[in-house]
Amino acid sequence: MAVPDYKLSAVLCGHSLDVRCVATTKEFCILSASRDRTAKLWHPEGVKDFVNVVTYKGHRNFVSCVCWLPPCEAYPDGLVVTGSNDNTILGYNLQDGVIQVTLEGHENAVCSVTPGRDSGILLSSSWDSTAKVWNINASRLPPLSLKGHQAAVWAAVELFNNTYATASADKTIKLWKKDGTVISTLTGHTDCVRALAVANPETFLSCSNDASIKHWTNKGQCLNTYYGHSNYIYSISMNPVVQQGFATCGEDGAVRLWAGGDCVRDIRLPVQSVWSITCLDNGDIVTGSSDGIVRVFTKDPARYADEATLKQFEEDVAKMQAATQQEIGGFKLSELPGPEVLLEPGKADGQTKLVRRGTNVKCYSWSAAESTWNEIGDVMGTPPSSEGKTMYQGKEYDFVFSVDIKDGAPPIKLPFNKTEDPWVAAQAFIHKNNLPQVYLEQVANFIITNAKLDSQPVSSNNGFADPFTGESRYVPGSGSVPGLPPPSHADPFTGSGAYTTASTTTSREKMLIPHDAYIRFDQANLKAIHDKLKEFNSKVGDGLSALTDEQLETVVKLCEPNNVYNNETISILKRMLEWPKEILFPVLDVTRLAVRNKEINGQIFDRSYGPTFIKYLLSLLGPDNLPANQMLAMRVLVNAFSDLPGEMLVLAARESVVHSLICLSQLNNNAQIAATSLLLNLSVALAQQPDSVDLADCLVQLLPRITDNEAYFRGLVALGTLLAESPNKLQIQTRVVSSPQLHNRLKKDSGNTMDQNCAKIATLSQQVVSLL
Structure with a gap:
């Protein structure tokens, strides 16, 4: 059946962030909801234009x-109804x-609102795994x-x-x-x-992340399955002017x-994601997309946009398409991996990876400090060797990257020309968008790598900074980058020239809740570690053979990033882990640095050695062990999250890990930091899992005993992450409120805004209290 040609009719600009939903109201008006925490009413003006006549405000999170x-x-004039991530x-x-109305009852983000068939009935659905039916009257x-x-x-x-009918991320329709009684559960979709x-009156449609559309009878029989999209399908709307017609x-x-x-x-649209679609009564199609724009498309030539607008739209789409048809970063689109490749950690700080997302390409950069792939942006332009340009805000650029910092946070455009200084561009980008300074090297490194510039980034004294303290890995012989924060806590036994436990505290970077990336302990004084190993090597005894100086040197080199080693060196390290416990701690220090390497992580935490090693680390957390061994065993467990094998084994042993942490007592400051860092990584991994309540119990018991500000800060981040994302948020809230010592401390700290030394904890405590 032929459908008239649809062309762009109107471009509605007004939202500052993604438009996540569009809907229609009476008299051909359009409603839009955005991550900028507002909704808007667009009224038709003339033949094809729309004007924003009302902006609806009041939500505390994105709409x-x-x-x-x-x-x-109750409301004879009707209502504009919005749902938000503020629940x-x-x-x-x-x-x-x-x-006019505030409805509270969902325990997590509200992701859909729809009128029922009876007057005054509203249906809503939520991330809290429920739908609700409200009687507005x-x-x-x-x-x-x-x-x-x-x-x-x-x-x-x-x-x-x-x-x-309800549709769920559990892949079913009910x-x-x-x-409120369940009639049946419909299966068939293979994703959300x-x-x-x-x-x-007899049938309905569903769409899914599995890129399919299914046609169902009202009694649950699947009549057909339709395919056409190459990626997730987010929205579906019936087209009133096309028989059996709909849009997705x-x-x-x-x-x-x-x-x-x-x-x-x-x-085709010149965007990555088209989040929502709806059809007007005249058959025009309305979209909301990731660039914050509402677009209207029509089949009526009288409502086509003017030639200049149509030409610009076509050029933007062509540029987006052209980028996927060429070699990008030296690779053909067909050779690029899909998003599943991001499940594997990177091999080195700043490693970049191009990932095919449908017909578009995104670039990701590996942050070793955060142990995560960070999305840097869309690869939108032509390759660096081309003379092609990308238009952005009226100017031409060699590249325009779209940086999505976090779901719920603004997607930010980063334009760049090869004639610019990448460090200046990165610094300007950070200042303009009020981002943490620790992003500087990551952004600059990405620009240099992907623009194929001659200059290389100057590595900071400690590489990529720890997201909380500025602490990061030791890179021999490198200088510092102006503007990067100094370390706030030294690693154990790595003071200036001495193997001691001294540490210092300085300012910390601003935190976000929930946190969504693993942290690590990277800083080290390799000479001090080497000296201590040589001292202890002469004392091994108990039938253990002393190592040669050459063997010790190769073991210490395991601590260096991008080190070259052989399997014999790993075997030596494993033998050294059998040293007597009173001289074990420098070996543990080497291990926590070595497991940051992907290959070493895989060998230490493989199926044969790994489970036994995890049990051994947990045994070192017992009360009869040296405080240094306790602290470093926890640091090894923290750094195990650097790669998938270690992460999986720690998570598999999480019950034992949590039990061991609860039993810890009389921890020094460094051990407190190690314990809360381990809990933070567990929180990032388990925040959306049902057993996150057990993790919260551990935090509720441990936090009142924490005396070190940095450790307490990290523990609060872990707790806030659980409160923000756990499916059992209510249970966790109850645990916190039922602990007078912790609850009172939170309330006290949240009001301590006058003490500059406690300002970060005060801000964070306020965020946690707001989640209770």
Whole structure:
């Protein structure tokens, strides 16, 4: 069935961040919801233009969904309804944006709001694994909760046969009676089910992260499955002017139009993600996308945009497409890996990797300090050897990167020309967007690598900084980078020229909750470690053979980044780990540095040696062991997260790890920092898992005993991460509030804004208290 050609009709600019949802209201008006914490009403003006006439404010986090609730008994003018990541639903007066209704009840982000078929009925769904049915005419009454899904509920709609349908990240769709009883669970999708649409009185549609669309009867029979997208499908909307027609959009940056089950039209957008789609009564299509723009497309030539706008749009799309058809960074698009490659950690600080995402390419940089791949941006331009340019804000650039710092935070454009100084560009980018200074080297390193510049980044004294303290790895012979913070805590036994436990405290970098990257202990004085190993080597006794100076030197070289070693050296290190416990600590120090290397991590934490080694480390946490061994055993466990084998083994032993930490007592400052760092990494890994409550119990017991400010700070980050992301947030809140010692300390610290030395803890305590 032929569908008339759709072209761009209008470009609606006004949001500063991603537009996550678009919807329609009466008189061809458009509603949009954005990560900028607002929703907007766009009113048609003239034949094809729209004007932002009302901006709806009030949410404390980004607005994830919006809908129009038609007039009802309580609100005869209707309501604009929004849902947010602040867990609330707000209802506004359409004309002036005054808040009329506040609905609280969801325990996590609200990701969809949809009117029911009866007057005054509103359906909502949430990351808290429930959907709710609200009666706006009696908003003080508790809503009906639809409980049964095992993961986030992305969408909820009411079908024509007096049943509700919900779509979930647990890959299923559930049908419910009006009293909240489950009728059936529909399976077939192989990934998160993201959206639902009522097709007609007898059927409905679903779309999924598995890049498929399914057509269901209201009783749950799957009639057909449609394919056309190359990546996640985020949104689906029925087209009122096309028989059996609907529109979809997704992560492949495309809108696809369907008729009779066939994909009959493909509209490319110059964006990475098209988050939402809806159809106006006249058949025009509205999209909300990751560039913060609302676009309207039409099949009516009278509503086509002017020639200049159409030409610019086509050029932007062509540039986006051209980038994927050429060699990018020396690779053809077909040779680039998909996002699954990011499951494997990087091999060295600053390593970059190009990843194919649908028909687009993103670049990621490995941060050894954070033990994570950080998305630097879209590869949008032509390769460095080309004369092609990318247009951004009226200027041409060799590259325009789109940096998404974190879900919920702004995606930031980073334009760069090869004639610029990469360090100046990186510093300007950081200052402009108020980013932590520790990002400087990472951003500059990425620019130099991917622009194929001749100059190389000057490594800081300690490489990439620890995200909390500025502490980082030791790089022999390197100078410092101006502007990078100094270390705030020295590693154990690595003072100036002496193997002691002295440490100093300086300012720390600003923290974010929730935290989403692993941290490590990287700083080291290799000469001091080497000297101590030589001293202890002569004392091994107990039938253990002393090592030669050459063997000791090769073992110490395991601590260096990008070291070259052989398997015999790893065998020597394993033998040294059998040294008597009173002289073991420098061997543990070598081990915690060595396991940062991908290959060494794989050998130390392999299936044969790894489980036994983990048990041995846990045995060193016993009360009868040297404090140095306790602290360094924890640091080895922290650095185990540097690569997948170590991460998996620590997580597999998490119950024993948590139990050991609870039993620790009389910890010195360095040991306190090691313990809370280990809990922080566990929190990052387990925050969204049900057993995160056990981890929270450990933090609640340990934090009141922490006396070191840095350790307490890291522990609060771990606790805040759990409170922000755990599916059992309510239980964790109860644990914290039920601990008078911790709860009172939080409240006290959150008000201690006058003491500059405690300012960071005060800010963080305020964030944690706000989550309780």
